[in-house]
Amino acid sequence: MKNKLVADLLYQIADLLDIKGEIFFKTRAYRIAAQNIEVLTEDIEVLAKENRLKNINGVGEALSLKIKELFETGKIQYYEKLKKEIPKGALELLDISGLGPKKVSILFNTLNISNIEYLKKACIEGKLRNLDGFGEITERNILRGISLKEKTSGRILLNIAYETGEKYINYLNKYDKIDKISVAGSFRRMKETIGDLDLIVSSNSPHKVMEYFIKYPKVKRILLMGNTKTSVLLENNIQVDLRVIEDKSFGAALQYFTGSKEHNVKIRGIANKKGYKLNEYGLYNKENGNFVVGKTENEIYQKLKLRFIEPEIRENRGEIEAAFSNILPKLVKYDDIKGDFHMHSTWSDGNNTIEELALFSKKLGYKYIGIADHSESLKIANGLNSEKIKKKINEIEKINSKISDIEVFCGTECEIKKNGRLDYDKNILKKIDFVGIAIHSSFKTNKKDLTDRIISAMQNEYVDYLAHPTCRIIGRREPLDIDIKKIFEAAVETNTYLEINAFPDRLDLNDLNIRHAKDIGVKFIIGTDSHNINHLNFMRYGIATARRGWLEKKDIINTYSKEKIDIIFRR
């Protein structure tokens, strides 16, 4: 599937056209097309061959020709030409806070600034202040933007955002001038990484709330401050934006600032067609400007004849159409999970004993857990040999008779060897309750071998689930180069559950893969990959990712009752 590649190319063309000064709607058209291609389940190369590109939303005559050209010649002339006009470094300038296409265009065309290094130098030398629309403050802001980019390298992981947001909200909750408070933005949608934290507050004393907001002890700098909007930078370099509105607009603001942008554009388009105008203050009658609703999100969706859409799926990936036809999925809930089958104990590389894990899990309300320690060949993680497995089984039996109301299962996270065989033989595998399999080494073989290796392991009759299927680590390791669709098909054929690994830098499978897999008929299991009891709390990020992948309770094995799980895992 080259869908991602085509989408990235169109995004790049949009950026290049922005800098060139092309009209907004044209560059937006490229981005809309790119977005729709990114979420396409069908292989775009097949669509191109069968002349069906124009079936994709946002792809018309011009774009379909360009995509066809790409598949036929390996290049798009239009893109090649743009690249020659505008160097790659100029695109990077767009990432700097405070710089948009217009300013980048001026910088490039007048001072020939084509990378961040030159820009930094020019700012320090005071060369920008004489340009039209620039001044000394702009120079300082750009320098600040550069240093921030160097420090944070972009986005933060969901769990960091969660912990930071939780503390800030606790602080705000102590202030009696605040009525309602909620998170918004990509954080509320539980995206795997977050740009900055958005908070929405309703209050009749906005100015006082702003004053209190900026007094939070962890604030390092105030970025901007007004009566409705204030932004601060925290000591950990996370930006937090606060919006304060009246209570009657709380739902409208929440809807507006939760996004995604793409979702909102479509929703506002629908509002328009129905004779309304929608903004962060409410839904208004377009004719007379009268306020219609705005206190809750639900009222707004209702007025637009849509079912309520959960924040996690507001990405304009078909949820609006589904809400209209009343066929939205009943997303798995955060308290639907009854157990966790991916945790490591002191037997391998975990920091807590099985008993400690069991007691903590019981506190979380779980009915069962599975201990999935590493297998023999993963020496670095203290993988278990057959002797140790026997002892571990004994220990688990003792714990099960000692602790009530939670059942502990003995399992493994078994290495898939280079030849596709498992690290343990049949005699061991049949003794333990469940078998998760995973790759931790020899990533860099070719695509076909890697795919075959995983599928051949899935075909082993004792295997229950495939852990972190793509092995990506956010910000550090790209997903494995595997034929993911074949893996999904094999999962259905061999009845292997695919894990949604909830560890914040994995979240693997990701939202899009989950949706594609679900369409094929895959069943899932959410595992935290815990190495200590605190990691067990990561489950929420796995559930969030499952929700973003449109999963329902019935799609996920560890929402099942203990009786059902007994049937599945007790051999």
Next chain:
DNA sequence: GCCGTTTTCGGCCCGACTGTTTTCAGTCG
């Protein structure tokens, strides 16, 4: 560049804040 039970041409979401200006453009979300 796309799209059409408002349009095949003329729309395409909308408002706050900042810094630069002297009424507004650019950026951001």
